[in-house]
Amino acid sequence: xxxxxxxxxxxxxxxxxxxxxxxxxxxxxxxxxxxxxxxxxxxxxxxxxxxxxxxxxxxxxxxxxxxxxxxxxxxxxxxxxxxxxxxxxxxxxxxxxxxxxxxxxxxxxxxxxx
Amino acid sequence: xxxxxxxxxxxxxxxxxxxxxxxxxxxxxxxxxxxxxxxxxxxxxxxxxxxxxxxxxxxxxxxxxxxxxxxxxxxxxxxxxxxxxxxxxxxxxxxxxxxxxxxxxxxxxxxxx
Numbered sequence: 001x002x003x004x005x006x007x008x009x010x011x012x013x014x015x016x017x018x019x020x021x022x023x024x025x026x027x028x029x030x031x032x033x034x035x036x037x038x039x040x041x042x043x044x045x046x047x048x049x050x051x052x053x054x055x056x057x058x059x060x061x062x063x064x065x066x067x068x069x070x071x072x073x074x075x076x077x078x079x080x081x082x083x084x085x086x087x088x089x090x091x092x093x094x095x096x097x098x099x100x101x102x103x104x105x106x107x108x109x110x111x112x113x114x
Numbered sequence: 115x116x117x118x119x120x121x122x123x124x125x126x127x128x129x130x131x132x133x134x135x136x137x138x139x140x141x142x143x144x145x146x147x148x149x150x151x152x153x154x155x156x157x158x159x160x161x162x163x164x165x166x167x168x169x170x171x172x173x174x175x176x177x178x179x180x181x182x183x184x185x186x187x188x189x190x191x192x193x194x195x196x197x198x199x200x201x202x203x204x205x206x207x208x209x210x211x212x213x214x215x216x217x218x219x220x221x222x223x224x225x226x227x
Contacts, residue, residue: 004156031213043202043217056214090156101145101206103215105156 004106025093120218137203145206
């Protein structure tokens with residue numbers, strides 16, 4: 001069973017640009033969550049999507065957005081990049097079924113903003 | 115917002131020694147998750163605890179959740195170099211569905227030969 005796949009693994013952008021990150025969840029998983037990890041703030045929740053609907057949102061500015069497609073694949077977008085957006089962005093999926101509450105994480109997308 | 119305090123922040127132990135990592139919350143936890151992370155990589159799920167007093171073990175790692183469901187510990191017996199990494203506790207503070215987890219700051223473990 002394939003795990004959570006994130007692309008790209010590494011990318012470099014400059015301030016002001018935008019970036020789109022992709023996440024393919026485990027087959028059959030309907031929930032996809034995104035987290036940002038930085039040395040200063042640690043691991044922080046961005047948002048969760050379930051069946052193409054955003055169900056939860058963390059405390060991040062509107063520059064951070066996401067969406068989920070009918071096949072459960074998800075993308076997150078960061079517009080007008082700032083230096084502070086440099087981070088490891090982690091995607092996680094879970095089945096969403098009652099009692100199945102374990103998040104499985106992908107390897108992450110490391111974004112560097114210059 | 116609920117904070118999770120992890121201690122110690124870092125730990126260096128000699129191979130074969132036992133160690134304990136703690137995770138403390140000021141509020142009752144609906145679910146407590148332990149993950150391990152190799153530097154710059156994704157998180158690997160270790161264990162989930164939901165009931166007060168619950169204890170789970172896998173290989174040489176044991177995790178416990180206290181009766182009040184506000185503190186958890188992760189104990190590694192006879193540590194090995196493969197145990198090195200960053201250990202993170204994550205808590206579900208509302209629904210028990212892992213819909214939105216709050217994570218501790220992590221404990222960096224080094225195992226020396």
